[in-house]
Amino acid sequence: MISKKLAIDVLNEMLATGADYAEIFAENSRGYGVSLENGKVNSSSTGITFGAGLRLLKDNRCVYGYTSDVSRKGLMELANSLNKSFKGERLITVSKLEMIRSKNRNPILHSYEDIPLKEKIDLIREGTDEIQSMNDPRIVRYVGSFACNHKSVTVFNSKGKWFHRDTEFARMAYSIVAADENGMETSFEGPGCQMDISYFKDKAKPRKVARKAAETALMMLTAKECPSGKMPVVIGNGWGGVLFHEACGHPLEASAVSRGLSCFAGKEGEMIASPIVTAVDDSTIPNEWGSIDIDDEGNLGEKRVLIKDGKLVNFMIDDFNGRRMGRKGNGSCRRQNYKYCPTSRMSNTYIDNGKSTLEEIIAATKLGLYAVGFAGGSVDPTTGEFNFGCSEAYIIRDGKVCEPVKGATLIGKGEEILKKIDMVGNDLALAQGMCGAASGSIRTNVGQPTLRVSEITVGGRGGELK
Amino acid sequence: MKFDKFFELAKKAGITDCEISISTSYSLEFSLFHGEIDNYTSSSSSSYLARGIYNGKMGSIGSDVYDKNSAEKFVKAIVENASVIENEDPVFIFKGSEKYHKINTFNKELEKIPVELKLEKLYELEKKIKEQDKRVIEVETVGYSESKSSSTIYNSHGLKLVQKNNFYVYYGGAVAKEGEQVKTGFDIAFGNDYSKFDVDELAKSIVKETTSKLGGFQCDSSTYKAVLSQDVVKAFMGAYISSAIAESVQKKSSLFVDKLNQKVASRKVTIEDMPLAKTVFAKSFDDEGVATKNLPIIKNGILVNYLYNLTTAAIDGVESNGHGAVGGSKVDTTTWYPVMKPGKKSLEELFKEVGNGVYITEVSGLHAGLNSRSGNFSLQSTGFMIENGKVTHGLDIITVSGNLVDLFNSIIEVGNDSKEFASGMKCPSVLIKKINVSGK
Known part of the structure; x- marks a missing residue:
């Protein structure tokens, strides 16, 4: 949508007043979403995201602008209005653009755009049929949905580089509302990938996913209110990784670290976690939800070990925030779309496998909480204070998983929790989510094996744990 | 054209x-x-x-x-x-x-x-x-x-x-x-x-x-009489009135199913959606083109209106009251500028009335910790102790938990300190009979 010739002209206009870096992010993406409520298609929509974002940097200053008018006139006008933020002499002139080559770990083999709507709908209907077949009057509302996107992005920058990135990703989701005379509960399951439709046919099978969601909501109807207070908490694998994502992942992003606004700033090389904890952000896992081959600054995807045996060894860094840290970007610069200025973000972020089995961890816990499903959470990266809500949890008594409990919230400080991890399992799993921050909502995987924290403050309405 | x-x-x-x-x-x-x-x-x-x-x-x-x-x-x-x-x-x-x-x-x-x-x-x-x-x-x-x-x-x-x-x-x-x-x-x-x-x-x-949060420590886990700040009222009010969305009611997944003209809150509570009030949030028509109007939702504790778009209004055989929000082929329903009617007492008077209790000033993690369908919530919070009618020290790392229906029914007094929020809502502080706090 933007020729190389036009890109060079726009970059040079951006650089006219002394910017030391300029970049054009051009996007032409298409998305499709369908949802079935109580078994019937109730919504089917198409969306087109189209426009360009221009970013200029000078030392530690960033200027960003975007427009949906990508004509020569539209882009040159925007470049001219943005360069007014700087008042210096030109430092750089771009005369040619060379393509950056990157590995394609997430190739589009069979595009979702070539699959008829009916086939996508039939896929989701398998799951809604499964729920219907359960014939449980307590399920009052169930929605199955499917969304797929083709994201086409071209980036040109003043380092004389350009690249084009085509990605396709899809997500299926089931949400359930179950109710009886005692109340109402909801549940959600939403697997996703950067892979063709075979993922949903062979791996994340709709019937299985939908049944799991329905069973969770029904089970939670029978759950008692969660007790409150400080207690040992066993956190389940997969979605349990949202704890690490919120409490430690965000404070390890350069956007917080570079300004000294992270509880982990200045602690590289220090023991920040229990020695049995190794944590990784890896954007190179083929077909995974959070993977990227090349980031928005043209840096290649990497496997970044963040914490090695308890010691802080790396951060997620983008080139711009890296300037304050004296570090180069490590492939972590991302954004939702052209309407967002990019910054350092997570990709597939997880705590690595340890040695214990799930059974050993449960058996070693006399009285505590087993938190399996989570509804999400949030964190203040400066203080490390986090909270997250459990959508599925049980009480552990004498080394056995006992009654389900609802309404549990785990709160605390990331740096304290990391040091209190006393058992790490060997059953690492990843789970898909959308992460919202300054540069918009992006695809990220959370993940971990089952692990135990010796003590967390649990909020709930069920009184003291006995 | x-x-x-x-x-x-x-x-x-x-x-x-x-x-x-x-x-x-x-x-x-x-x-x-x-x-x-x-x-x-x-x-x-x-x-x-x-x-x-x-x-x-x-x-x-x-x-x-x-x-x-x-x-x-x-x-x-x-x-x-x-x-x-x-x-x-x-x-x-x-x-x-x-x-x-x-x-x-x-x-x-x-x-x-x-x-x-x-x-x-x-x-x-x-x-x-x-x-x-x-x-x-x-x-x-x-x-x-x-x-x-x-x-x-x-x-x-x-x-x-x-x-x-x-x-x-x-x-x-x-x-x-x-x-x-x-x-x-x-x-x-x-x-x-x-x-x-x-x-x-x-x-x-x-x-x-920022500074008022310093020096806080955890209080004992217990049930306290409490004042909720405007920020906290805003969070709970937003979730509670979303129950008035007709679609959720029709689909039996709302707290307000079969509750029209019934008591859903203490008689001190009046909440009105006011798209025509003189604010930056004002709107003369909704996303479907229907003229908006100021509409009471809860009046003296009684639920008096559901929120409709054209589709949900037709299903109930009534007229849309201008709450359509269009995002795609399916039309959703939204509020424009919900306002809780203020009372007469100042914040200090509310503290006095509490005597001994807590002043909750912030709740976070609503997307995970509050289930607007069941009304149950358990949320990370910050606040202060109230001792002998006065705010004393801060509270650190606590959660508050309860149920929205109970909370709105337990409002004893509404303050006169209305605050307008950038999310398009206006509400005062309130005094409630009790809230569960998890701390030590």
């Missing part, structure tokens, strides 16, 4: 009624870090949403661009999407309301104020936050943003509606430290009358938000 081709092609394709909504927006934002502009963003963008009825079903497409190929693309997508819909709910492209109230949400004066002046105030804000209190060790960010937008609806019934607005926002966040304890705080000021912006007041409020 620009969209004639779209309407023409739609008709040819068998789309009986159709509509195109256009939103355009211009925005400017800059922020400072350590006395320097570290971020400056300006944008101009448009978005188009085309909807149409084909064989009695609604199809839609959203796009950031409308060019020479769009008319054809839009019509094709509407037909394709409408063709797979199975839901039998009635769908509408609206002919228009008899009367639309005039609203004034665009202030020409805001545009005339030079950017340099707006920036100067921002430098001032950063300086004033830093200077006020030695415990403030860092100004996390201070920023200014302004936006100008317009939304237009054209449809095949000849309806044409336009609405314009503009506003500015100043915001700032600080970090304070005392001993080993670090706390952050944030606040904003907004409006479209620039002359009303008071930089001292905002700086003071940011510092207070």
